[in-house]
Every structure is written in structure tokens, then in C-alpha cells.
Amino acid sequence: MTARVRRYVEHETPTGDAEALNALADLLVARYTELGGVARRVGEPTGDHVTADFPGSPGRADEAPLLFIGHHDTVWPKGQLAGPMPWQVTESAEHGTLAHGPGVFDMKSGLVVMETALEVAARAGVRHRPVRVVVVADEEIGSPTSSTLVRERAEGAFAALGFESPHPGGALKRGRRGSTRLRLNVHGRAAHAALDPEKGISAIDELVDQLVRLREVVGRHSRGVLCNVGTLSGGGKTNVVPEHASADIGLRFADAAVEGAVLAELTALTPVREGARVRTEILSSRPTWAFDGPDDPFSAAVRTAGQRLGQDITAEPAAGAADTNTAGSLGLPTLDGFGPLGAGAHALHERIVLSTLPGRAALVAAILAEL
Structure with a gap:
């Protein structure tokens, strides 16, 4: 997982840089295809979005799909890697091994959690419902070209998972301004x-x-x-x-x-x-995605999946907006924050805690099994 995070981080992808975004989109399409999905780029002059469809297991192919939501653009201009934000792995007495770099926390590590969960579920023979993926190229400026695509992908879905960063401490996000x-x-x-x-x-x-x-x-x-x-x-x-x-x-x-x-x-x-x-x-x-409490069946299933792994899963509202606003505002059961722990989104000290990557992927795979 660390190697894949590094590969994605070293593809610098400023919002609006179509050539850079499309180069990473090609990697994502290849990865989703390798994992058994039907993937494609959705063309936009400012950078292509990516969608993928993973079939459900035998006997579950006709069930409503889960929607996985992410983005591959970052706030950082090209040159950060060669300048103030090189890829590096360091040790912290408080957090253990950290990985640093532009977009590592927001949210290229979340993309790796997403794909690894799909791989783990396939290797483990998890019988799961279909999965839709949408990875947009303009989230950092409010998703002006991709909001309609997210709405289309949300239509008929069972629930949505967002792979942005969690709250400090690891709580998921349910509800956003x-x-x-x-x-x-x-x-x-x-x-x-x-x-x-x-x-x-x-x-x-x-x-x-x-x-x-x-x-x-x-x-x-x-x-x-x-x-x-x-x-x-x-x-x-x-x-x-x-x-x-x-x-x-x-x-x-x-x-x-x-x-x-x-x-x-x-x-x-x-x-x-x-x-x-x-x-x-x-x-x-x-649109506003209102926090409506943690007691719906979807949240309960996520907590159960966490308990099977020894993880205590909680969810709290968040101030920042993301593409899960769109899914949640439609009334689709939605949770965000499935990326790894870290800090420094949009800041020079952006980093993730590498040891939390496998646990987040395992949680998402367990959710696939639970649902």
C-alpha cells in the first residue's frame, strides 16, 4: 500500500492541469481493470474523471450497488515534490511511521484504501453486492464539472462511502456543511x-x-x-x-x-x-448534507463490520465539504472519512500514519461482507 501511495503522490495533479490529471486517471483505470472492474475516463477539458463498475458476486449481481467516492486532484501546484514537499517516510515517537508529500492525505492514500479493499474482498471470496466507483478531477474547487456525474452514479445506489480523511482520532464523517x-x-x-x-x-x-x-x-x-x-x-x-x-x-x-x-x-x-x-x-x-444521527441501519452495519475487526467505529459531522455532500443530500445513506489517519490537508506538513492504511482497507472489505 505504501508503494502505491507513493506512486500516486509522485504523479502531481493540480486541479485544472488536464495532462497531469489524465496521466493519473490512466493509472487508476488500469488498476480498476486489473481488479475486475469496467473502468473508463469521463472527458473534461480541465481533467478527466474516472468511473468503474465492479459486478456483484454470483447471486447478488442484481442488488443495489455501493458507491465509492474519491478525487485525484490536489491543491498543490507542480514542483512541490522537488521543493518544499518531497516524498519522505519519517519516524514519530507519537504516531510511528509517517509518509509525507503533496496530496498524500488529501486524498491519494484514500484511493489506495479503496482499491485495496476491493482486492482484499476478491481474494477473500467475499460475496458482495455490486460496487460503483467515481473519482473526480475537480473536487478541490467545488466539483463544478463533476457534481452531475456524482449524482448520476448515486442514482439507485444502496449507500455511499467516501474516502476522504477521517476526523482526528479516526472517527468517520456523517454530515457536512x-x-x-x-x-x-x-x-x-x-x-x-x-x-x-x-x-x-x-x-x-x-x-x-x-x-x-x-x-x-x-x-x-x-x-x-x-x-x-x-x-x-x-x-x-x-x-x-x-x-x-x-x-x-x-x-x-x-x-x-x-x-x-x-x-x-x-x-x-x-x-x-x-x-x-x-x-x-x-x-x-x-448542498448541505445534514447529520441525522448514527442509528440508521447502514451506520449500524458499518459499526458491526468494525466490531468484527476489533475496531470501534464512530461518526461525527464535519465542517468541510466534499463530494459526499452530493450523495448525502440526496437521502442516500452515506459515510465519509475512510482514508487513513494523518494531518495537514492543504498544508506543507501534510502526512499520513502508514500503520493505519491496512486497518482502513480491512474495514471497507468487512463492510462489503456485512452488506
């Missing part, structure tokens, strides 16, 4: 700021007022919304009334009803200034 990225675009009218200021409409002034409105909308739902204005752009010269301005905004939602209400207001904003135009563009949106 909704995450929406939107761009607020404002168009005004250019004019000379001294000779003809009254003929201009300042897009920047209009944007400032619209951001005040944004804060008012969010403030009415302060307990259920996180808001971050991440970028501002517009204008160019101090002697020209600016014609264009925009802001990119990140929103997180703990409640689906609040999510719907806030987005409805923000996509219906109207100009403050006569002649200005305001348009809200949704860049990506992952």
Missing part, C-alpha cells in the same frame, strides 16, 4: 472622475453596497451560515469611474432550509444605483 462559491458581478459606466463624474456609475461603489446587503442577509441567519469574501477586483485608474467590479464569496451552510433561503436572496439582488447592473454567478455548489 453545504458549500457554495459565488461571484458577484457589477457593471457600471465609465467616465472621467473629474470632468464628467456625474455621467459615470461606479461599479466599485455599487459592489461595496451589495456586500453590505450580503452581510445583512447572512446576519439574519448568523447561526447557520459562514461567509468569507475571498477576492475583490475592479477598476484600474483613480481618474476613471470604474465600469466593472466583482467579488468571489465562499458560503458554508449547516441547514438546508437556510441554504435555500440565503441563495435565493443572493441570486435576486437588485442594483442600488440607477443604471447599474448586478448579476450573481454560482461557481460551484455542494
